[in-house]
Amino acid sequence: MFLVLLKKELFIELRSKELILSMVVFGIAIVLAFSFSSNLSRAVVINYASGMFWITVLFVSALGVHRSFAYEKEYDAFSMLVTAPIDRGLIFLAKWVSGFIYLTLMEILIIFPFFKFLMIDYPSNILIAISTTLLVNLGIMAVANLVSGIAMRSNLSEILLPILFFPLVSPIIIAATKISTGVMLNESYGVWEIWVLIVGSIIIISGLAGYALFDYLVEE
Amino acid sequence: MTNYFQKRINQWSLSVIIILFIINILNIIYNTPMVPDQHWAQKIFYVHVPSAWVGFLSYFIVMISGFMYLTSRDNRWDNIGLAASEIGTFFISLVLITGPIWATPIWGQPWVWEPRLVTTLILFLIYIGYFMIRAYGGYIERMKRNAAALGIVAFINVPIIFLSVQFWSPDIQSHPQVEMTEQPSEILSPFIFSLIVFTMLYTVMIRYRVYVIHLNNGMNEDV
Numbered sequence: 001m002f003l004v005l006l007k008k009e010l011f012i013e014l015r016s017k018e019l020i021l022s023m024v025v026f027g028i029a030i031v032l033a034f035s036f037s038s039n040l041s042r043a044v045v046i047n048y049a050s051g052m053f054w055i056t057v058l059f060v061s062a063l064g065v066h067r068s069f070a071y072e073k074e075y076d077a078f079s080m081l082v083t084a085p086i087d088r089g090l091i092f093l094a095k096w097v098s099g100f101i102y103l104t105l106m107e108i109l110i111i112f113p114f115f116k117f118l119m120i121d122y123p124s125n126i127l128i129a130i131s132t133t134l135l136v137n138l139g140i141m142a143v144a145n146l147v148s149g150i151a152m153r154s155n156l157s158e159i160l161l162p163i164l165f166f167p168l169v170s171p172i173i174i175a176a177t178k179i180s181t182g183v184m185l186n187e188s189y190g191v192w193e194i195w196v197l198i199v200g201s202i203i204i205i206s207g208l209a210g211y212a213l214f215d216y217l218v219e220e
Numbered sequence: 221m222t223n224y225f226q227k228r229i230n231q232w233s234l235s236v237i238i239i240l241f242i243i244n245i246l247n248i249i250y251n252t253p254m255v256p257d258q259h260w261a262q263k264i265f266y267v268h269v270p271s272a273w274v275g276f277l278s279y280f281i282v283m284i285s286g287f288m289y290l291t292s293r294d295n296r297w298d299n300i301g302l303a304a305s306e307i308g309t310f311f312i313s314l315v316l317i318t319g320p321i322w323a324t325p326i327w328g329q330p331w332v333w334e335p336r337l338v339t340t341l342i343l344f345l346i347y348i349g350y351f352m353i354r355a356y357g358g359y360i361e362r363m364k365r366n367a368a369a370l371g372i373v374a375f376i377n378v379p380i381i382f383l384s385v386q387f388w389s390p391d392i393q394s395h396p397q398v399e400m401t402e403q404p405s406e407i408l409s410p411f412i413f414s415l416i417v418f419t420m421l422y423t424v425m426i427r428y429r430v431y432v433i434h435l436n437n438g439m440n441e442d443v
Binding site: 149150 | 342343353366368370374376377383388
């Protein structure tokens with residue numbers, strides 16, 4: 001059943017291409033704004049590049065996850081979805097995994113302009129950079145979908161989502177920035193190991209909370 | 221429904237807490253020793269730490285009542301959750317005000333990213349969102365469920381938020397009064413007294429607030 005739900009999430013996007021397109025354009029616009037605001041000072045950019053990247057991801061994920069739940073609000077599709085005889089926790093898992101896929105796709109598309117606009121070098125250990133980024137994406141999307149589940153059917157969902165999401169995701173942003181800085185500076189794993197553990201804990205906590213609470217959140 | 225203050229127990233509890241609170245304030249001002257280098261600034265600690273204790277206790281109660289509401293759908297748990305969140309946010313605001321007041325003369329600036337204060341600020345922001353969910357949550361039963369879920373999510377994240385902020389900048393100094401047991405008795409005794417008085421004040425406040433919310437809900441249903 002999970003695969004059916006995931007397929008539904010991916011098919012909607014495959015047909016409209018609305019979400020990924022808006023995420024990429026928004027992401028590039030933020031990178032552009034960061035380039036202007038840094039005055040292209042190398043000292044600023046080198047110290048702040050990891051933070052800039054994750055702030056971009058944070059904004060884009062808020063936009064993406066809001067849009068993903070907004071689809072369901074249109075024509076009250078969510079009511080139909082929750083009346084289906086399925087475990088509602090699986091709806092959360094499908095949204096989480098699809099959000100993770102969209103976010104990763106968006107990052108693949110903006111990573112080149114990000115490094116080129118800010119005139120910084122790629123990390124030397126690409127494999128570690130990719131694997132840690134995927135881990136952080138999983139964490140961000142777990143929190144984003146949990147918060148979106150809470151805020152989605154309120155009257156001010158588009159405002160409530162970032163208000164709740166940004167403080168709750170702050171440990172991941174701290175961890176992601178520390179990990180990326182460590183990877184960019186070629187530091188050994190031991191230096192940033194604690195941050196990987198923190199992201200891992202958040203994935204477990206938010207994943208379990210989302211799976212358990214979604215049943216109550218989507219109830220009519 | 222009888223008036224809250226018509227009950228003898230409520231009159232007594234309010235009178236006792238008012239007297240104890242005045243004694244506590246006078247005790248802090250006149251009986252606690254002046255700590256070298258800190259002078260009057262140190263006295264804020266007798267209000268700051270009990271406020272933090274009560275604030276976090278209150279948010280813990282929000283989590284428990286959220287869990288109980290989701291499993292039982294008993295509105296009394298939602299009322300307790302709402303009362304605890306409001307009073308908890310009041311005390312957490314006190315923490316965020318008194319912390320920088322203490323830090324200004326001691327550390328030379330009001331905000332130095334001290335992990336406990338940062339965790340408190342993040343939690344405070346989440347609870348602003350909690351009140352917004354309550355205000356703009358839409359359909360009332362759904363709003364109550366969403367608020368209960370957020371109360372649970374907010375509190376289970378506290379340890380991880382604290383850990384991440386602490387590791388983020390380990391060189392930033394922490395509170396000087398970390399080990400309370402190492403404090404001399406002339407500091408420890410008034411501190412424990414203040415902690416007890418604040419906890420008692422909290423129980424009186426939350427009982428009264430739950431009563432008012434219950435009354436308010438009843439009036440809304442009548443309309």
